[in-house]
Amino acid sequence: MKLHGLCQLFKQEMGGCIIDVVPSYRSILVSFDLMTIGHQSFVQKLQHVLDHCRGSLAEEAEPSLIELPVYYGPEVSLDAKVITDHTGLSFEEVINIHASTLYRVYAIGFAPGFAYLGNTDQRIAVPRKKTPRLKVPACSVALAERQTAIYPRESPGGWQIIGRSPVNPIDYQRKNLSLFEVGAKVKFIPISKTAFLDMGGVLSQEEHSLEDQRFQEGV
Template sequence: MYNNPKYLLAGDKAIIIEFGNEINKEINNCVRNMYLAIKKYNIKGIVETIPTYRSILIEYDPLTINIKDLKNKLYQVQSKMNDIQIPEPRLIEIPTVYGGKYGPDLKFVAKYNNITEKDVIKIHTSVDYLIYMLGFTPGFTYLGGMSDKIETPRLETPRLKIPAGSVGIAGKQTGIYPIESPGGWQLIGRTPIKIYDSLRKNPIMLKAGDYLRFVPITEKEYEDILQVENYYENKEDKEGR
């Protein structure tokens, strides 16, 4: 199905290109290839293109292009999508303080999986997670690769307010809440890094296709990083980019 995606209507102003019905890297690579190809060929009439785990939602202006012409142009782009060079992924380290007031559900995650809190932290920080997609709120990361040894169900009753930077687990997924918001994931830690900042030139610091690695830090290190403006820009300068 990867090379023969489904084209599905989504109302009268959008179309979905579906490459599969499961979460895996091969399908997601097809999504990224097609997404980049659509951007490159800049089809007139496309308003917005939104990639997901396994599909792309394309919003278009029916006064500029009709659905038949749009599909024909997308078929042409699809035939060329494998020629697109996917950028080398970045590996971004996310300093995270675990447990306590920063990760109030760490104890539950450990108990649920019959392991220690230290085990949860060790397992959670031992993986380079692929960022499959962003969504839910600006910059919310949907990551792939979490060990099933720390898989834990969502909260039965979601919280009304979760602090920005909170790191959570829900089923087989883990991710970061970029802004304060409601949510039902089990909170195991928090990062001082601003994943989303509307005042930055590029408000969302992470991109689909990048890899993310959680790095455990102390509460003091957390507080120190909070005081550093443009933490990652400064870090890259010191490392010579």
């Protein structure tokens, strides 16, 4: 049974005593209200759902598709050289491979709204940094092993930065807080620097001063 479907089942059958249901790659964290139900009773009810209600699950609807614009320009692709040196590809090839893949949201964690997306093409699989950056700019799009992600806010991070999106995946006015939910599909759409700025993308003063130029082959 898919984790997403099981999460929906828990919410449907036990919504009155559940506080939150958080899926990950191979497990689900279920938080419950001790003021509503005791621990033993909760475990028994959870087991009952697992034993008797699986067949009541309707076939899962097609997961939503999130199209996320990304600027892959030289001002924001901080680890372009690291990535091209490791893969042996030109950065244009890396961009084409990254943007041509349809990803799935496997888990959300590390920070609010940080979604682990997979799987990246093996050709652009790169290791995490040995020494993480102290500050990764908000909305940076990054690679690590067979995963890709977008940093919702400025934070430390050890993933390899490939670009930046004008769309922040965190919105505190949104009911679910995050743009992402486990099971959703994500497609990255390359955009120009002009489009990035027009859509609300942010560059630092230092980044603004850099000339918008093509990468040398293999850089």
